[in-house]
Amino acid sequence: MRRTMMAEKLAIGGGTPILTRENYKNWPVLTEDDRRYVNEVLDCGIVAGATGPQAVALEKEWREFTGSKYCLTTGSGTAALHMALAATEVGPGDEVIVPSYTFLATASSAMHQMAIPVFVDIEPKTYTIDPSKIEAAITPRTRAIMPVHIQGCPADMDPILDIARRHDLRIIEDAAQAHGAMYKGRMCGTMGIAGAFSLNNLKNLCGGEGGLFVTDDEDVLRKADLVRYFGDECDERTLRQKYNASILGYMYRNQELPAALARGQLKHLNALNDTRIRNSEYLTRELSKIPGIIPPYCPPNCKHVYWFYAVRFDPQAAGLDVDPRRFRIAVEKAVFKEGVLVGQWQVMPVPGQDLFHSMIGIGKRYPWAINEAQGITYHYDPQDYPVAQMLCDTYTNIHSIHPPNDVDLNEKIVAAFHKVFSNLGEVMDHADDDIRPGFDGRLYGVG
Incomplete structure (x- = not known):
């Protein structure tokens, strides 16, 4: 031959x-299950809302699939990441350790919380964050580590979890590309305090668009749910919005049609x-x-x-x-x-992107300006991440x-x-x- x-x-x-x-x-591969669930949306007429039947059912089924205690549907995997950071009280001036090779949203979700991404190089075989290089990146300002299960390959979670325990850091897993991936018998996305999955058209679990947020912590769930919808709480008796925001939130809910498609896909x-x-x-x-x-x-x-x-x-x-x-x-x-x-x-390590060189960020150099006011400077050079390069x-x-x-x-x-x-x-x-x-x-x- x-x-x-x-x-x-x-x-x-x-x-x-x-x-x-x-x-x-x-x-995606579309089946009669997908058509049946989508038609249920059209037949019942409920097309939106956090308590829509498809969204609620998807949350239950994803909890069961992953073994998580709690799940929220979201508008995207990026939204789920931001919700996780906000719900775990990562805030202005905090630093979040992320891998140098990932999708921008891993880093930018921290910036939307006014936190500062600190990049760490990757392992040469798995292309996931290199645990041996994490501790050198930790400072008194470090609040969280965001390992990414890149392209479906599990990050080496045991040493990452150990580092987090010793330094009192939160682990937020970016499992946007890792639906069903397993690390030593544990489901990717479920080992940290919160995990985020994407449902966009390219992903292993396809909803067209959307995301899933998981956690085992009830307090984190409550805060994430507030972030998901304008910071507005529901009346526990009537389940209606109070229209009285208690925190700054966003519009991060999913919709019924994407949830229905994701339910059909999840069956297979x-x-x-x-x-x-x-x-x-x-x-x-x-x-x-x-x-x-x-x-x-x-x-x-x-x-x-x-x-x-x-x-x-x-x-x-x-x-x-x-x-x-x-x-x-x-x-x-x-x-x-x-x-x-x-x-x-x-096509380049994330710290090579223009965003991290112009540092325009949110307004005038934010979030970096928060710590620059205290004499702390940040410099992003892709050559500092030779494996990613x-x-x-x-x-x-x-x-x-x-x-x-x-x-x-x-x-x-x-x-x-x-x-x-x-x-x-x-x-x-x-x-x-x-x-x-x-x-x-x-x-x-x-x-």
Whole structure:
């Protein structure tokens, strides 16, 4: 098979691609359960409200799925993160430790609480926050740590929880990409004082949009519920709003239609995750045979649910003495022309984004200005996070693991990588071609 691939002309050089867009099937997988729950909303006429039947049912079912005592539906995973910070009394001038490789919302949710994100580099195998680097980032102002179970891979929670206990810090888990992921028998998102999940269209549990907030602490639940809806309390007897806000809150409620869709999807979450795992393990097994490709890693005694499937490229292992970033760009373009839907998610460490250099923030340099008034300064340089920078230079995502795609598609993906890695000299000649890898929105249910 490899000899045949060597004889084939690369698609980037005018040859025939291995795949076409028609080989891919779109996410989410919609079933009669989804239609039934959505139709229940249309039939009953209740389309909104924190006590709507679909939202209440989803909260109950997610509690049961995760083993959490309490759950609130939210308008987004970002809203759930902000609610968690506010409910655990993280406030102005406090510092929140977050990983340098994540989605912006992990850090920006702290800023919306007027707290200051402090970044810590990631582990080179899991791409989650490196526990060995957390304590060096702790100051008298540190209030919380926000580990992220990135792309469905559990963060190493035991040492993080130990650090939090010793320093009296809150753990708020960003499990936006980790529905059903497990760490040593424990559900991701449930090990800290609060956890946040996203329900947007790309996620393993899809509601179109929305989020889920979980906690085992009744006081945290009560405060989070206030934050969720303008800080306004309900009358315990009539269950009606008092229209008398006791704290500053927001409009973070979910709606009935997204909750209904998420309920239908939840019925099949384990099976859908099993397909992701099966596809990912096949790719890992086969791609690891190609020198220069580094598949994602699943830690021992953990369940990785593969929201995305990230591979790194190592030119030295492939036998080339070239810049690693340029090598990734060239390979990415070549496999994309073979019909493989690839592309980066985050293109730089979060502290490299303009927000953390302009420091405009909220108004005039807030939240940083709070501590700057006391002579404390903050400087964000992506080079201070070499593992995150290395990852951003060398990785791409392969968009073929989500159901209903199966091993048949991924066999073609592997064939495309063999073809490309059998012709790396020619691949490097096309590194500067005007080719923009990525995927169309339909692949993940976006119009």
